Each structure stands twice: as structure tokens, then as C-alpha cells.
Amino acid sequence: MSETAQHSAHHIDVKEFHPRARAAIHNPQIRQNFRKAMDGLMTKRKSAFEGWDLETLRDLGANIRLRALANLPDLLEQLEQKLTENGITVHWATDGDEACEIVRDICLARNAKSVIKGKSMVSEEMELNHYLEEQGIEALESDLGEYIVQLADETPSHIIMPAIHKNTEEISQLLHDKTGTDLSHDVEYLTANARLQLREKFMNADVGVSGVNFAVAETGTLCLVENEGNGRMTTTVPPCHIAVTGIEKVVPNLEDVTALLALLTRSATGQHITTYFNMISGPRKADELDGPEEVHVVLVDNGRSTIYQDDELLDTLRCIRCGACMNHCPVYTRVGGHAYGTTYPGPIGAILMPHMVGLDEGRHLPTASSLCGACGEVCPVKIPIPDLLVRLRQESVDGDTVHPAKVAGHGAKRSTVEAMIWKGWSWMHARPGIYRLGTALGARFRKLQPGKIGGWTQYRTAPKLAAKTLHERMKERSQ
Amino acid sequence: MVDPIKVYPAKPSKVYFYGTCLVDMFYPDAGMAGIQLLEREGIEVIYPEDQTCCGQPAYTSGYHDEARAVAKAQLGLFPEDWPIVVPSGSCGGMMRKHYPALFKDTADDVKAAEIAGRIWELTDFLVNVCHIKLDDLGEPTTVAMHTSCSARREMGVAEVGPKLLGQLKNVNLVEQVRAEECCGFGGTFAIRHPEISGAMVSEKVDTLVDTGAKEFVTTDCGCLMNIDGYAEKNHKPVTGQHILSFLWERTNGDGGKRS
Ligand code: SF4
Helix, strand or coil: CCHHHHCECCCCCCCCHHHHHHHHHCCHHHHHHHHHHHHHHHHHHHHHCCCCCHHHHHHHHHHHHHHHHHCHHHHHHHHHHHHHHCCEEEEEECCHHHHHHHHHHHHHHCCCCEEEECCCHHHHHHCHHHHHHHCCCEEEECCHHHHHHHHCCECCCCCCCCCCCCCHHHHHHHHHHHHCCCCCCCHHHHHHHHHHHHHHHHHHCCEEEECCCEEECCCCEEEEEECCCHHHHHHHCCCEEEEEEEHHHEECCHHHHHHHHHHHHHHHCCCCCCCEEEEECCCCCCCCCCCCCEEEEEEECCCHHHHHCCCCHHHHHHCCCCCHHHHCCHHHHHHCCHHHCCCCCHHHHHHHHHHHHCCCCCCCHHHCCCCCCHHHHHCCCCCCHHHHHHHHHHHHHCCCCCCCCCCCCCCCCCCHHHHHHHHHHHHHHCCHHHHHHHHHHHHHCHHHCCCCCCCHHHHCCCCCCCCCCHHHHHHHHHC | CCCCCCCCCCCCCEEEECCCHHHHHCCHHHHHHHHHHHHHCCCEEECCCCCCCCCHHHHHCCCHHHHHHHHHHHHCCCCCCCCEEECCHHHHHHHHHHHHHHCCCCCCHHHHHHHHCCEEEHHHHHHHCCCCCCCCCCCCEEEEEECCHHHHHHCCCCCHHHHHHHCCCCEEEECCCCCCCCCCCCCCHHHHCHHHHHHHHHHHHHHHHHCCCCEEEECCHHHHHHHHHHHHHCCCCCEEEEHHHHHHHHHCCCCCCCC
């Protein structure tokens, strides 16, 4: 069974993490594809930062993002004003549905039948393609990876490299089946062919939809990072361009972009700079030859303003979506992006998605980490991901006492049995005499120790209690 | 969390030894080895009898009230201002890095922060405070080292283990590929996500076996239990030991006899 066969683009049940993770673990192809891809990305990142003072750069990145977030409401107002001055129409959406409706209305007003899309994770969050399809509007992905994923009727398995779960052979077969290209492992040939097909779509599309990497408040500029030119095509060829973005993507000024861009591309793909860097500041002017007639920006909240209200969780919004935390996560590397069943997988997904789907749906997300800290170590804007995972674990089991209802689905994972076990554990370990008695008895009767301990002994032998505890040995020594 | 720059104290005459619950119950040899290494450096070791557990298992599972109750019971064990040494990166990390957060806005916040500032991972302490010199009395051998994620990332002591082993003239230290990758222990993670954890530890053991070393050492009992347990169950030709036991056995002159 192909691991991805079960992950068609719609109606993924977030709750089914365990069976999906298990299937991925036992799928040698998936394991190999991810291992190879992530090893490559880790090496590239490392060499891209050679000669740089990475810690200083990360501090700078973190500070820029922190400063932007500290003034988020003001910056958003400034951004709206500047964008409007530049001739861009600004829309606000509280959630994915509303954002979809805004896009639909713009399409309807133009009588648009086809939409060409550049890469945008927010549009994945909104499930925009699916929605537009239902409205009778064709939405075609133009980023090669997204295009492949769309052809396969899947969702992206990585935020930067959507089709990273597939190797060349699989992609070749897919393109052959769906578009009739020759079965070839020549990447140049496959790319050129896909490009040809997409070119035509670009020329005829009524609307172009893109994401945004940075929105600059001071100048009202939308910055877009990409490698294939599809972002440039999407934002210039069709007569109407709609950019969708999360409200947290705003930064005060263009200088901030310089540092963040350097961190973003190096962290993501190990590139010093991407092939294309688009800066969009408005629709086509009277004396200009190209560019869209109208430009819209949809600023999507979708849970972000709730995150914003909590001092600790706020750090989640620093994210610049580089994907480095996934590339370095030993869990993501083993199970792949689809196991998570969420728009954003891996460590960033584990701290972001609970706010979007609720802890009742996404209860496994914060636990799917060994807290090894690799994600926090590489994050270019220093998000304390492991600490946030622990915070969300607490939210999932909390009985309303500490952070009442901060996160959707708060307390959903609390089980009476588990809570009792920890109560008992706490009771014993807060009482030294009882602890010593208990552990000494354990040592004495260690032969009675169970040989099987849940999932542990599935893969390992049971740990062996020592004949005497350190406490006992130290006691004997002092006598 | 922003890391304060580490300032090592001068070599003290006394230290507190915080044994950790895993050492206490499963690897007391490692604890004894750590104590004896310190004593050989001329340091008096105080072992507070009322120590139990740092509280980490409940903390990382989200049960912070329960973790706090246990951690609070440890706060009173170190009245003098001597360093507190811990033979574990993970428990050391809990006490040094997470106690301040755990006790934030409580009556114990100052005390927790004060104790956090005195916590040292033991191998780090041996190298950077004691400036230990090791005299290798053992047979030639090849070993690999697995540094726990908390020792590496929380306590920042990844360089220390190889430095110690490098002093042993008959020990050939080899490094496995992806040395910095987690072994898959993660406390309750291994129980909650057995397949993922199993996949992680199996790859970790493979990379260790690939080095050709028959033994490996580690700073943390959790990793040791995990890696060694997997190797044993699956009959892989590698066994592990806590780095402190290894160091003591090779340098104490009784031919590797356990203390
Ligand atoms: S959390 Fe950090 S490492 Fe992960 S995608 Fe966001 S910026 Fe990149």
C-alpha cells in the first residue's frame, strides 16, 4: 500500500496520527525518501552558514520578529494604509472559510473561470483549491512540487518542498499517468515538460493567487521568495492578482527583510539567495507594460490573534516558514509530513496546528516529539519550540487551573487514570522516606519485575533494577 | 530560552551530589563512580539523603502541579552554597533550565533560580572545574560515544565527553554518523509513540554498530537504557555503559573491578 494513497487532499482526519505514523514507519520507500532528502537538506544548511556568525544572525532574526510582533496591531494598520495608497485592495478574513469567500467574490466580480496559483501555505490552510473547485472555478498549482502533489490528489508533505515524499521514479510515473509525458528519469526533461503545460495555463488564467513571505508596513510592499519563476508569472501575467497571507507576516521596514531573507533561504534549502525575489508594490500603472490590473491582499487571522494574546504562545508567530525544524526533526524524518494530517507538519505544525484544529483533534501533535531540541537549535528566529511543546502538553491535560481555556480543546487529553498515576507518582516522590522504602523494596524483589512494559519492550529488553539502590549504597558507606 | 553565559566556579572543597532516580534504581554503579571520581579530585561529596527525583517525567508530560510538588521537595536539600553536580544531562537540564520556569510566580521562585545557577553536569564539572587528569590503566579498546540531546543542547556539554575520553591513551574514540541525532528515548515519548521511538533507536544502534566499536558510553541513563536495551533485545554486537563507570573502571587501578 502506498503511504500517500490514504492522504488525498480532502477530509484528512487529524486524529489518526498513530496509524498513519505506523504505516509510514513500515514503508521502506517513504523512510528512504525522507531520510535521503532530510540528510541532504541538513548538509546544505550547514554549509550555507559556514563563515557566518550564525548565533548573532539568529539573534538578529529573533529580534526583528519580536519587534514586529510587539507592534503587530499598529503595523497591520500601517500596512493596510500603505497598501491602499499603492492601489492594492485589502481584505480581512477571520478564518479560512471567510478567506475563501473573499477570493470567490473577487473571482465572481471578474467573471473568472480559472485561477493559477503560486506556492502558498495559507491557501492550503484555507483548502482553497477544493473550495474553488466546488464553485466551478479551476485552480491550478504552478509550483512544480505543488503541481505534482495536486496531480496526485494529495496535500503537501513539507512546507517548502511539497512533493519531497516522492522520488524521481514516482514523479515520473505520476506525470506519465496524468499528463502523458514519457517515462523518464531525466529531471530536466520532466521539468521542461511540466513548464510547457503550465505556461499555457498562465497565459489563459483569469486570476493569479500567491502567498506572501514578508509584508512591509512602511512601504506597503509584498515580498515573495521563489525559485521557479512561477511566483513572478502568477503575480504579473493574469489581469488580477490575489495575495493571501497570515496576519503575522508583517515587518516594519525593508531593512528587516534583508536579514530575514538571508536566514530564510539558508535555513530552508541552504541557498544563499533564491532565483527569484519578487517585490510587489501595486497594480500596473498607466505607463507600464505588464503587471495585473488589480491587486488584492487577503489578511488571514485563522486563530493567530488568539495565539497573540498569550505571552508564551506568541513566540509561535515568529515563524518565517523555512521548514528547517522539519528537516532536522528525527520524528518528521521517520514518519514524513502526511502522517501528521495537518497543513503544517513537523515541529512547527505541532505548536501551530493545535490552535487551528483544537487540542481535542490535534492531541497527539505536542506529544509526537522526544523533546530532543533539534528544532529549537536550528530555528532561525529562535522559537523555543520544545518549551512550547511542553506548554501545549500541559494545556492538553490541564484541569482548568493554570491556563484556563487559552488553547482550543484545552484539557481534552485529560484522562482520570493518567492523572491518578501522576498524582500517585508525585505523592511518592515528594516523600523521601516512602520513596526510599519503595525503591529499596523494588531492588529486593527485582526478580518480580515485569518482563513486559507496554511499547517499551516491543523493541527493547526491560531495564534491570540494581540489587541495591544508590541510596542504600551510600548509607552503607557512611556507617 | 536565552542561555546565560556559563561561568565556572573555582574548584570547591565540597559539592552536593544529586544522583537522579534512574541512577539510584538502575545504575548505582555510575553514581558511585561519579562520587569516587570527585573524591579522587580531593572534593568532599555530600549526598543529601532525602533526594528523590527532579520532577522531569511529570513536567514533560504536562503535569506541572505534580512536577512542582516533587521539585519543591528537592529545593531544601542544598542549604550551603556549594555546587550541585548531576550525573545526567537531562536531570541537570531540568534543574538548571526548567526549575526557574516551573517556580515562576510562586513563593519558591528565588530559591529555584538560585539552585538552578549551582547545577552542573558532572562530566562538565570534572573537566572545566576540577581540570581532571586521567591516567588510563585499561587495555586498548575502541568506543563510540552517544551524547544525550539534553547534554548536548540544554547543558551545552557535547565537547566534554570526547575531551575526557581523549585523555585515555588506550581508548580509541570513534564517531558514528548523525552523532547529534536523538536516540528516541524522550521519557514517556518511548511509551506513547513506540513505533517512532523504535525506528529512532534502531537507526541509532545501526550507526553505532557501523563504527566497529563493541562498546559505547553515554552521559545519560535514559539513552543508555534505550540503546542498550534495543541492542540486547535484537542481539546487536554493541553494549553500553555510563561514561562515569567507564572512566572510573579505566583509571582506578583495580583492573575494572566495580566499586
Ligand atoms: S519554527 Fe523556526 S525552523 Fe520551523 S519553520 Fe518556523 S522559522 Fe523555520
